[in-house]
């Protein structure tokens with residue numbers, strides 16, 4: 325139940341497309357830890373990509389599964405876990421992660437992020453059928469919830485390798 329700081333899993337949060345998965349994968353590799361991608365776990369269970377899960381099964385079921393997986397993994401030792409951008413909006417997920425793991429918030433400015441939108445929209449149901457203004461509103465609304473974290477990193481001027489190395493130094 326009570327993991328030491330060195331054993332605690334590292335959890336990555338932040339908006340869609342900020343680089344959580346890539347950074348978490350690099351950190352896991354460099355620390356010889358298991359990498360867990362929550363979205364991938366859910367997709368594997370349903371046997372379809374997230375967009376199809378949202379369409380055919382519904383966001384509610386997706387969020388239930390998301391909670392189930394995050395609560396399970398964040399309590400385990402020595403994992404590096406990438407959360408979907410919406411996961412931290414669930415209070416139970418926030419509480420469990422902040423209690424049992426070390427949470428890293430990967431932040432990005434709206435100006436840098438919007439350059440990436442075109443690469444994200446096909447695979448992110450939350451971005452589909454939304455105007456740029458609506459997406460900016462969601463981006464800003466979520467920021468305040470992401471602010472509950474153990475450590476924050478502005479990623480604008482760093483590549484994923486640099487972000488990963490910074491994180492590794494900070495947990496040494």
Ligand code: S3P
Nearest residue numbers: 339340341408409410448449450
């Ligand atoms: C979501 C983000 C996605 C995925 C799903 C919903 C969100 O994860 O969980 O499409 O609500 O922000 P990424 O943050 O990895 O894109």
